[in-house]
Amino acid sequence: MNSGLYAACAGLVARTQALELAANNLANINTTGYKAQAPTFRSLLANVSSNATIDAISQAVNNFGVLGDSRTDGMQGSLEHTGSDLDFAIQGEGWFAVQSGSGRLYTRNGNFHVDHNGHLVTGEGNIVSGAQGAITIPPGKLSVSNDGTISVDGALAGQLKIVNFAPGTALTPAGNSYFDAPAGSERAASGQLVQGSLEGSNVNGVTAAVGLVALQRNADLLQQALTAFHSNFNRIAAQDLSRI
Amino acid sequence: MFRALYTAATGMVAQQLNLDNVANNLSNSSTSGFRRRRLQFQDLMYQNLVMPGAAATQNTTVASGLQVGLGTRTAASEVIQAQGDFNSTGNSLDLAIQGTGFFQVKMPSGETGYTRAGMFHLDNQGNMVTADGNPLDPPITIPPDALTISIGSDGTVTVTQPGQTQAQQVGNIQLATFQNPGGLNSVGQNVYLATTASGDPITGTPGGSEGLGTLQQGVLEQSNVNVVEEFIQMILAQRSYEANSRVVTAADQMLQQLNNLSR
Numbered sequence: 001m002n003s004g005l006y007a008a009c010a011g012l013v014a015r016t017q018a019l020e021l022a023a024n025n026l027a028n029i030n031t032t033g034y035k036a037q038a039p040t041f042r043s044l045l046a047n048v049s050s051n052a053t054i055d056a057i058s059q060a061v062n063n064f065g066v067l068g069d070s071r072t073d074g075m076q077g078s079l080e081h082t083g084s085d086l087d088f089a090i091q092g093e094g095w096f097a098v099q100s101g102s103g104r105l106y107t108r109n110g111n112f113h114v115d116h117n118g119h120l121v122t123g124e125g126n127i128v129s130g131a132q133g134a135i136t137i138p139p140g141k142l143s144v145s146n147d148g149t150i151s152v153d154g155a156l157a158g159q160l161k162i163v164n165f166a167p168g169t170a171l172t173p174a175g176n177s178y179f180d181a182p183a184g185s186e187r188a189a190s191g192q193l194v195q196g197s198l199e200g201s202n203v204n205g206v207t208a209a210v211g212l213v214a215l216q217r218n219a220d221l222l223q224q225a226l227t228a229f230h231s232n233f234n235r236i237a238a239q240d241l242s243r244i
Numbered sequence: 245m246f247r248a249l250y251t252a253a254t255g256m257v258a259q260q261l262n263l264d265n266v267a268n269n270l271s272n273s274s275t276s277g278f279r280r281r282r283l284q285f286q287d288l289m290y291q292n293l294v295m296p297g298a299a300a301t302q303n304t305t306v307a308s309g310l311q312v313g314l315g316t317r318t319a320a321s322e323v324i325q326a327q328g329d330f331n332s333t334g335n336s337l338d339l340a341i342q343g344t345g346f347f348q349v350k351m352p353s354g355e356t357g358y359t360r361a362g363m364f365h366l367d368n369q370g371n372m373v374t375a376d377g378n379p380l381d382p383p384i385t386i387p388p389d390a391l392t393i394s395i396g397s398d399g400t401v402t403v404t405q406p407g408q409t410q411a412q413q414v415g416n417i418q419l420a421t422f423q424n425p426g427g428l429n430s431v432g433q434n435v436y437l438a439t440t441a442s443g444d445p446i447t448g449t450p451g452g453s454e455g456l457g458t459l460q461q462g463v464l465e466q467s468n469v470n471v472v473e474e475f476i477q478m479i480l481a482q483r484s485y486e487a488n489s490r491v492v493t494a495a496d497q498m499l500q501q502l503n504n505l506s507r
Contacts, residue, residue: 145352206260210253210492214246217499224506 003061008225010064014041015219017067022212025203033109033177034201035072036208042068072171077108077202079194085142086112086120089199094162094191095179099134100126105178106163106171108199120160124176131159146192164189245502247291247312248495254315255488258285261318262481269469277361277434278467279323280474286319323426328360328468330460336393337364337372340465343457345419345450348381349374349435356381357435358420358428358445360465376433384415397458399450419456420445 018039028034044064079089088110090096095106105126112128115121120128120135127134130150140153148160163186165171171179265283272278296309330340339362341347346358357378364372364380372384386393390403399417422428427441438445448454 204257204260206253206256210249210256213492213496214249217245217496217503220499220503224503228506 005226005229007061007064008222008229010044010066011222012219012226014065014067015215015222019212019215019219021070022208022215026208026212029201029203029205029208031177031201032111032198033077033107034203035074035077035108036201036203037070037072037173039067040069040071041065072173073202075202077200079197080200081197083196085195086114087196087198088112088144088160089194089197090162090189090191091194092189092191094164094189097129097161097163097186098122098126098178099129100124100178102174103180104129104183105174106181107178109177111198129161131161135160144193144195146194148193160193162189162191162193163187164191245495245499247314249492251313251315252488252491252495254288254317255491256485258316258318259481259485259488263478263485265321266474266478266481269474270471273467273469273471273474275361275434275467276363276464277328277359278469279325279328279360280467280469281321281323283318284320284322285316287313288315288317290314323428323430324468325425326468328466331464331466332462333464334462336395336461337366338362338462338464339364339395339417340460340463341419341450341457342460343451343455344425345421345456346425346436348418348420348445348447349378350381350383351378351435351437355437356420356445357431357437359434359436361434362459362464374434378435380417382415382418384417386414387412395459395461397451397460399459416449417459418447419450419459420447421454421456422446 018041021037021039025036042065044066045059045062076091079091088096090108090110095108096110098105098107107122109122111123112120113123114137115125118136118138120130120137122128129135131148135150135158137150138152138157143151144160145151148162150157150160165181165185165187169181169185171181174180262283265281269280272280290311290313292309292311294306294310296306296311298306298309300306325344327342330342339347341360341362346360347362349357349359351357359374361374363375365375366386367373367377367379370386370388372380372386384401386401386403387405389405391406392404394402394404394411395417396402399419400413401415401417402411402413404411422438422445423443424441427439427443428436429439429442431437446454448456450456451458
């Protein structure tokens with residue numbers, strides 16, 4: 001009886017966590033450069049003692065479904081044309097590399113500014129890395145080509161670098177649209193730069209809404225299972241049987 | 245029921261893409277030389293609950309089987325190669341192609357781009373270039389003292405200069421066509437690039453033996469977007485999206501009924 005109760009409870013907790021992921025995705029449906037996160041469920045075999053042989057029934061009833069992982073969806077978000085010369089979007093694979101207080105971070109959010117030193121920085125003030133470190137933008141009409149060549153009033157002023165990672169490299173979200181990657185895993189990127197556009201969030205409203213409906217109904221079913229164990233079985237065992 | 249939910253979701257996503265395509269077509273309804281795209285949908289895979297042709301008994305087979313589809317997917321967006329309408333501008337550097345073929349332009353990366361938009365300008369050295377500054381390939385240079393520029397239907401460019409009665413030929417515009425123009429890669433700026441799907445370009449003189457179209461000077465080819473057809477596609481996309489969302493609602497309500505069974 002207990003394993004059924006805990007199985008239902010584990011499932012409900014997993015669905016609640018998945019619901020939090022879904023809510024986070026929906027909250028970021030307008031965030032520039034946001035990558036949707038999808039939950040992956042996995043089964044966890046509980047109560048495995050090392051020396052006893054496990055019979056099939058024990059394995060079946062102690063097989064809990066928990067939230068195993070959250071995958072980052074790498075699909076391209078839609079490009080929104082803003083017309084600002086300091087807005088950049090990457091079409092294809094690649095990340096902007098920025099130097100922040102906590103090390104080297106990567107982002108798809110190309111909403112850049114020029115700070116008081118003339119360096120190209122992100123909205124939080126982190127310096128954007130070019131081919132040779134920080135990029136200094138002199139005053140004038142800024143024009144950046146598809147491969148990152150920066151020219152101001154027709155004169156070359158530097159190279160905006162995009163980096164990529166080997167497929168399967170673990171990119172962990174670090175907040176503020178930044179991602180963290182293992183050191184030394186940068187490689188050349190094949191994406192193209194688009195000046196004057198920003199990459200929107202890649203959250204698909206339809207799949208997010210339908211996922212929400214499925215999760216809700218799933219959680220409801222588990223809640224019914226939990227109620228069956230708690231209210232019916234336990235009540236019958238504890239109260240009704242004792243009156244016989 | 246969850247299967248119905250996800251199947252309906254694929255339908256809604258497909259119609260979203262359909263609307264995106266309609267929006268692109270409509271926004272380019274006045275772009276010179278634009279070719280509209282049409283999405284092609286395919287059904288997704290099927291879940292075989294009972295395989296058709298499976299043995300029912302020793303001597304009989306199942307007649308039709310039990311297969312449940314899992315939704316739809318967008319397979320391709322084909323470019324409709326219909327000729328656009330002609331707009332007479334009277335500008336001597338405006339060209340329209342009547343028939344098949346593309347102008348060849350040299351892109352900044354060195355590769356050859358192909359375009360139907362015939363709005364050409366002269367750069368500071370007299371070369372015929374597009375609005376982005378990409379020169380025609382092979383290049384045509386107009387001398388600075390040219391009085392009038394005439395471009396014949398076979399691509400021959402002749403100019404008249406002061407003090408000369410005879411017109412001077414300064415070059416020949418060549419066109420290119422492809423075995424499969426639908427396989428060209430659209431890169432924006434009215435330019436297409438060749439791919440392995442489109443095949444190698446077949447170049448030649450306009451109106452020549454390769455079947456290329458003829459040139460018309462002073463005329464621009466408009467976009468071939470048919471606004472009425474796009475509006476109908478938009479209505480279809482909207483109603484199909486609505487129908488799929490009704491399926492989501494129905495599945496949701498059925499799941500609610502299921503949950504209420506044990507209350």
